[in-house]
Amino acid sequence: MRIISGTHKGRNIQAPARLPVRPTTDRAKEALFNYLQHRFDFEELAVLDLFAGTGNISYEFASRGCPAILAVDQHTGCCRFIRETAELLRLSSIKVTQADVFNWLPKAAGDFDLIFADPPYLLDRLKELPGIVRSQKLLKSTGLFVLEHPAQLQFETEPGFLEARNYGQSVFSIFTGTETSA
Numbered sequence: 001m002r003i004i005s006g007t008h009k010g011r012n013i014q015a016p017a018r019l020p021v022r023p024t025t026d027r028a029k030e031a032l033f034n035y036l037q038h039r040f041d042f043e044e045l046a047v048l049d050l051f052a053g054t055g056n057i058s059y060e061f062a063s064r065g066c067p068a069i070l071a072v073d074q075h076t077g078c079c080r081f082i083r084e085t086a087e088l089l090r091l092s093s094i095k096v097t098q099a100d101v102f103n104w105l106p107k108a109a110g111d112f113d114l115i116f117a118d119p120p121y122l123l124d125r126l127k128e129l130p131g132i133v134r135s136q137k138l139l140k141s142t143g144l145f146v147l148e149h150p151a152q153l154q155f156e157t158e159p160g161f162l163e164a165r166n167y168g169q170s171v172f173s174i175f176t177g178t179e180t181s182a
Contacts, residue, residue: 001056004030006063008089013059019077021053024118024148028167032146033060035165039144040113042066048110048138050101050117050129055082055094057116062091069093070110074100102132110138118148130158130175139177147173 043065052071079098086094160175
């Protein structure tokens with residue numbers, strides 16, 4: 001994986017092969033960040049990265065100047081890799097929490113501008129995520145929740161659904177921080 005833009009633009013990061021991850025592809029990540037850069041000033045964002053895996057998305061936000069990024073993942077190796085990589089790259093804005101996302105969210109507190117979730121595609125509870133994120137009120141009313149998921153899932157009837165963007169096998173469903181679409 002590589003960092004597409006910002007202070008670490010072009011930097012390749014090699015994650016250990018033993019990590020149980022499916023990183024967002026560079027093509028999909030680039031398209032997502034092109035979309036987000038027209039909606040947000042990255043240097044003012046508070047970001048929550050759920051199912052952070054290798055930290056791919058967190059590094060991209062940090063490289064673009066995001067001052068506050070919380071990466072949550074349950075896998076010890078993933079959390080260690082994110083911490084080590086953030087330290088190596090001097091990305092002090094990235095904080096890591098090791099936890100099962102579904103156990104962590106009900107206890108979570110925060111006021112995030114952007115929440116990104118890239119759960120395992122075969123996760124039984126994947127379809128529940130928009131409702132859980134909405135019910136926890138972690139997202140600012142002007143914020144966005146971006147859920148990466150397989151193309152066969154549909155979220156158009158969920159409250160706050162804004163749009164879906166398809167990138168091959170991956171889809172980003174985007175939700176607003178309010179009940180009605182923006």
